[in-house]
Amino acid sequence: MASLRDIQSKINSTKKTKQITKAMQMVSASKLSRAEQNAKAFVPYSEKMQEVVTQIAASDDATHPMLQTRAVKKTGYFVITADRGLAGGYNNNVIREVYRTIQHQHASADEYTVIAAGRFGRDFFRKNNLPVAKEIIGLPDQPDFADIKQIASEAVEMFLEEEIDELVLFYNHFNSAISQEVTSQKLLPLTDLSVESGRSVQSMYEFEPDAESILKVLLPQYAESLIYGALLDAKASEHAARMTAMRSATDNANERIDDLTLTYNRARQAAITQEISEIVSGAAAQQS
Amino acid sequence: MSTVTASIVTPDGPVLEEDYEMVSCTAENGELGILPGHIPLVAPLKVSSVRLQIQGRTDWVAVSGGFLEVRPDRITILAQSAERASDIDVDRAEQAKQRAEKRLQEKQANLDKIRAEQALNRAINRLDVATNAR
Numbered sequence: 300m301a302s303l304r305d306i307q308s309k310i311n312s313t314k315k316t317k318q319i320t321k322a323m324q325m326v327s328a329s330k331l332s333r334a335e336q337n338a339k340a341f342v343p344y345s346e347k348m349q350e351v352v353t354q355i356a357a358s359d360d361a362t363h364p365m366l367q368t369r370a371v372k373k374t375g376y377f378v379i380t381a382d383r384g385l386a387g388g389y390n391n392n393v394i395r396e397v398y399r400t401i402q403h404q405h406a407s408a409d410e411y412t413v414i415a416a417g418r419f420g421r422d423f424f425r426k427n428n429l430p431v432a433k434e435i436i437g438l439p440d441q442p443d444f445a446d447i448k449q450i451a452s453e454a455v456e457m458f459l460e461e462e463i464d465e466l467v468l469f470y471n472h473f474n475s476a477i478s479q480e481v482t483s484q485k486l487l488p489l490t491d492l493s494v495e496s497g498r499s500v501q502s503m504y505e506f507e508p509d510a511e512s513i514l515k516v517l518l519p520q521y522a523e524s525l526i527y528g529a530l531l532d533a534k535a536s537e538h539a540a541r542m543t544a545m546r547s548a549t550d551n552a553n554e555r556i557d558d559l560t561l562t563y564n565r566a567r568q569a570a571i572t573q574e575i576s577e578i579v580s581g582a583a584a585q586q587s
Numbered sequence: 588m589s590t591v592t593a594s595i596v597t598p599d600g601p602v603l604e605e606d607y608e609m610v611s612c613t614a615e616n617g618e619l620g621i622l623p624g625h626i627p628l629v630a631p632l633k634v635s636s637v638r639l640q641i642q643g644r645t646d647w648v649a650v651s652g653g654f655l656e657v658r659p660d661r662i663t664i665l666a667q668s669a670e671r672a673s674d675i676d677v678d679r680a681e682q683a684k685q686r687a688e689k690r691l692q693e694k695q696a697n698l699d700k701i702r703a704e705q706a707l708n709r710a711i712n713r714l715d716v717a718t719n720a721r
Contacts, residue, residue, distance in 0.1 A: 340600030347596055347665055351629060351656050444598035444667055504656075507630035508616050516615075516631040517654060520667065527598050 303570065306563040310556055317552035323385070324545035330440050331476065331538035337441055338473075338531045345528050352521045354503075355510055356489070363514040364459060365522065368488050373410055375432070375463035376401070377454055377486070377526065378424075379470035379533040380417035382436055387544035389471060389479070389537055390419040396481045397469045401429070412463065414454050416447075416530065432457065442534060444527050451523040458487045459519075466522075470529050471536035477543055479536035486525055489518065591623040593639055593662040595648055595669050602669045603648060607639040610662050612655060621657055628657040634708045636716045637664060647672040647720035649713045672720030675713050684710035 301309075356366060378397050380390045397413075397420075405411050412432040415421040421434045435450045457463050465487060472482040506513055594604040611620040613635035621628075632655055637648045653666025687707035691700065 337599075341598050343601055344596045344598050344665060347656070347663055351654075351665070355629065448667065504627045504629045507614060507619075507628055512615070513629055513631055513654065516652075520653070520665075523667075524598055 301562075301566070303563065303566055306559055306566060310559045310563065313552050313555050313559065317549055317556070320545045320548040320552060324542055324549060327538045327542035327545060331535060331542055333441050334531065334535040334538050338528075338535055341528055341531055345524055348521050348524055352489075352517060355506075355514060355517065363511070363518055365455075365487060365518045366489055366514075368490060369461075369464055371464040373412065373463045374404070375412055375414055375454065375457060375466040377414045377466060377468045377529075378416065378420045379468070379530055380415070380420035381537045382418040382438070384419065385544060386537055386541040387547075389540035389544075390417075392481050393469055393471055394420060394423050396483070398423075398427075400469075400483070414450065416450065432462075438530070438534075440534065440538070442527075442530055444524075447527050447530050448523065451526040452519065454526065455487070455519045455522045468526065468529050470533040471540070473532050473535040473539060476539045479540055484525075484529065487522060489522070589623040590641065591621070591625075591660060591662055593664070595637070595650070595664045595666065597666055597669050599668070603639075603646070603671060605639070605641075605646075607641045607646075607662075609640045610637065611640075612637040612650075612664070614655065619655070621655075621662055624659050625657050625662075626659070628655070630655050632664070632666070634705075634712050636712065636719065637669075645720075647716045649675060649716040651709045651712070670713065670716075672716050675717040677714065677717050680710045680713040680717070684714065 376397055378393060380393055384390065401411060408428075408430055412430045413420075413424045415424055415431050415434045416436075416438065418436045421431060421436060424431050433450055433453055435447070438446055454466060458466055465485065468482075468484040468486050470482060471479040473479055588608050590606040590608055591610070592604065593607050593610050595602040609620060609622055611618065613619070613633045614630040615633060619630065632650055632653050634651050635649075637650055639646045639648070648669055648671050650664060650666040650669045653664060653669070656663045656665065683706060687703045687710060690703040691707065
């Protein structure tokens with residue numbers, strides 16, 4: 300059995316770890332509520348954007364390369380992970396899903412490329428010699444649109460210049476503070492527009508100068524805003540995942556402290572009992 | 588005088604939502620002044636200022652591109668970034684301007700040049716709005 304002092308030092312170190320995980324849990328909790336606010340602030344923009352885009356796309360003569368499906372020779376995967384770990388399965392879930400999709404869909408590395416947002420994703424794809432076309436790391440916990448603007452517009456440009464023929468987003472969708480799920484979303488070409496909401500609105504717009512040139516400005520902005528929306532969603536999931544991971548770490552630390560305290564008390568009692576029986580037997584030996 | 592509700596929305600949240608008598612802005616092919624009851628219209632905007640007038644007062648907002656959506660009772664401007672004149676950080680805009688100018692002087696690849704020009708445009712626009720609104 301471990302000595303009393305060993306157990307005591309184990310208890311102390313576990314307590315310190317617990318303090319850290321508890322602090323991280325609380326930090327993530329407050330970051331999560333900020334992230335949820337950010338996601339909420341984004342909703343009016345994205346809704347309005349979608350409304351206008353669907354209406355214009357639904358109008359008769361408007362065509363644009365971003366609306367047209369073409370034969371897929373090369374697929375772009377836009378993968379959003381975190382820069383840091385300690386978030387449970389957050390990073391691994393996304394990466395595994397992307398990896399599986401790639402293995403499943405593509406025979407050679409010429410058929411796809413990865414755009415990585417977040418250090419974990421980038422490192423994984425590099426290490427496994429998968430092509431990484433663009434990357435961005437060091438995104439802040441509460442990203443602004445300006446932070447993602449450049450890589451988002453580069454990704455859209457890749458599509459427009461036919462470097463890639465479709466763009467698929469992979470990220471953790473935020474269901475609730477305790478549940479996040481890996482989601483893949485086909486971003487480009489924009490095919491699922493115009494079906495439901497397009498016809499319902501009566502007002503038809505005048506276009507200044509014309510529908511086509513508006514689409515040229517509008518669609519890249521729309522696609523960028525979708526990427527930003529996914530990033531906000533992913534960030535909320537990241538904080539939620541980290542909060543949950545840290546909460547269970549704290550719970551585990553508590554459990555371990557309880558176990559160790561129990562062992563410590565047993566050992567202490569055993570030592571006392573042993574001392575008493577030594578004294579008693581010593582005294583008995585003297586009397587006889 | 589009749590008014591129209593104008594709102595300016597960015598990905599980082601709404602910037603402004605109030606009633607105005609007239610909204611003027613610079614679209615890709617010229618100045619537009621929108622009064623209440625305008626027919627539905629969509630137009631892309633330049634990196635420019637938006638002037639919103641009510642009762643002799645004018646509010647200035649700097650927008651970096653985006654577009655304008657007009658309905659008879661409602662004007663919405665969707666921009667990737669927008670600041671009210673009072674929210675503009677003049678020092679930062681000044682620094683951004685100098686940075687962009689410097690980058691333009693160093694002759695670089697095309698893409699960087701375009702980016703620097705855009706950045707310069709945005710910085711100048713912010714400074715303009717901040718000084719005009721005063």
